[in-house]
Amino acid sequence: MIEDMDRRTLLSGVAVIGAATLVGCSGGSKGGDGRVATSSSTPPPATDVPSPTATPTAGTPTIAGTVATGLNVPWGIAFLAGGDALVSQRDAGTIVRVATDGSVTELGEVPGSAGRAGGEGGLLGLAVDPDDQSVLFAYVTTATDDRVVRMSLDGDTLGRPRDILTGIPVGARHHGGRLVFGPDGTLFVSTGDAGDGSLALDRDSLAGKILRIDRDGAAADGNPFGNRTWSYGHRNIEGLAFDADGRLWATEFGDKSADELNLIERGGNYGWPGVEGKGGGKGLVDPLVTWGTDEASPAGLAITRSTAYIGALQGECLFAVPLDGERAGAPTAHFAGDHGRIRSIAVAPDGALWVTTSNTDGRGDPGTDDDRILRVTI
Template sequence: MQRRELLSGMAVLGAAALVGCSRSSEGEPAPRTTGTASSATAPTDAPPTGTPTSAAPVTPTIASTVASGLAVPWGIAFLPSGDALVSQRDDGTIVRIGADGTVAPLGEVPGARGRAGGEGGLLGLALSPDDDGVLFAYVSTSTDNRVVRMTLTGDTLGSPDAVLTGIPVGARHHGGRLLFAPDGTLFVSTGDAGNGRLAQDRDSLAGKILRIDQDGAPHPDNPFGNRTWSYGHRNVEGLAFDAGGRLWATEFGDKSADELNVSRRGQNYGWPRVEGTGGGRGLVDPKVTWPTDEASPAGIAIVDQVAYVGALQGECLFAVPLDGGSAGTPVAYFAGDYGRVRSVAAAPDGSVWVTTSNTDGRGDPRRADDRILRITV
């Protein structure tokens, strides 16, 4: 039986100081020997970087616990009713969570492989903008990462049909976020599968942000005549559009810098030649960097010109003010209060849902973990 908490009481929490952590990627020990990544970034004890802005301060507030007792909640897709479909990474299952906190199992996605301490499994979810009875999911199998499509009829989940297969799979760096654009095309974030050179191969599906149609074909306006939209990524777990149509992406660094980027058509984001800033000609610098022991940025949602970024190792929610294509200095909220923070999603009512990730084999589970928090902003 899954545990749950129904709309627990209000808890008003102020901003915390920027908080450190001790590992990169999703929590594996960060190697300190030299490697393929350039060290042309700020030292690891440098503060997060961003451009100071005059944006009004925000006051994120924990309004309630929507649900608890979940198993590594990863993807969130909201239905028109306000209910949410949520993937459970290691179980390979999808649940429906009502606005009142009720949790209804919908079923298992065959072939999804997840394990405690790993990074793969049943990851991102996205509902078709044309039909809320069609659900897309990003799945790690024994042979590849892939995007599948399923029908949803009431609380009945149909069998998955493969849309895009052959995304390289490894022990880590799966990417996994799905996001529909206003024109109905689907953006897919992938990791480098632990092989950095694939990120620079524009024909590889690894280390990319991909742009496909709902049948998996490349969008005709893609820059290289294939599915690649942008490349040179290590591991992107967060995608969100701002009000101006810019695509923002969170990315795990290796030894030096975690990143917040604007993903643009055909651009090279540098991995493994460089991480963080200072890449030089032909490479795009991030808008914000964090030392890798302070963030591990995962999910992202943008509300009212503020990007809210979940931090796994930072164990907080970062608020990053945006001004067009520029980003201000991140501020950490709820630091250490709920453990590892993974996914962040803008809800239809204007609030933000945030998932914890303490049962993933890399955190310290607390009573009723994992949970989804509702935050007013």
């Protein structure tokens, strides 16, 4: 991979709609999942976003402290009612409980997880059943497929995983992996294209999609095509989150021109592999925010207080994007280059953000305490 001369340089661009200023953040050579960064004298494409009509209610993000250290690629975060969180360790294939006092307890391995340093798969997203906190769902890469499993949770004891959705195409890259429950109690699953873009446009394939399933893995009632597909034409989505009004948003890794923040429509075609970024044309859904692919690699996503918070792997920062209904404002970068690669973001029960670093993933420069979970107040 090609090293940038100064991986802590703050990039900036100008939005072409409205007068808002886009603040980007530095990118080293440690490219986002499925992409190798390259240096260029040509500036990245300007972000094309509308200005919001309402003032965001969130304050300036501030690092309030470090919750936990010494973790292995912390990827999925699922909070329990008492404030503790279950966290997946991608390459180790284990789930740990991280208490509010920072203590870390390993609950066990998920059998068959095939994570490795420098790769993208392994033990990825987690979601606790909103109606029963003794039930945990996980997205896991195996040697033969990506799949969703369900486990029981009794204190610090995990039950044996039961497969509920298997056969998601697997490749060396682009696994997706995020899980989130919707307001109606169905489970939304993001999948990557497994390195084969043609699968993303095949509405019957499980790859390159956002899927909507019930707790047993079957297609949820009301899906647009009578199968598990909710939206399609996606390259690799690692961030899914609902806003306060029940709208689903997603972050997506681009290839050569544009990373994206998308508002997800039922049955929407998001254009990959034919299109990156805006301008796809009739029948395609355009992203609301784009970045040049050397400044973001947007991974985890959390939404609170009318703001989308996005972890940037190659950008090595936390982006804040103000939201106003179905509109998104210009991104602002925070903590650029201060903590290395930023992967996952989750809103804790106390309203703070838990932000994970991803420096032990084989593409970062780990410090002695990596990987960490940072507590960010807003």
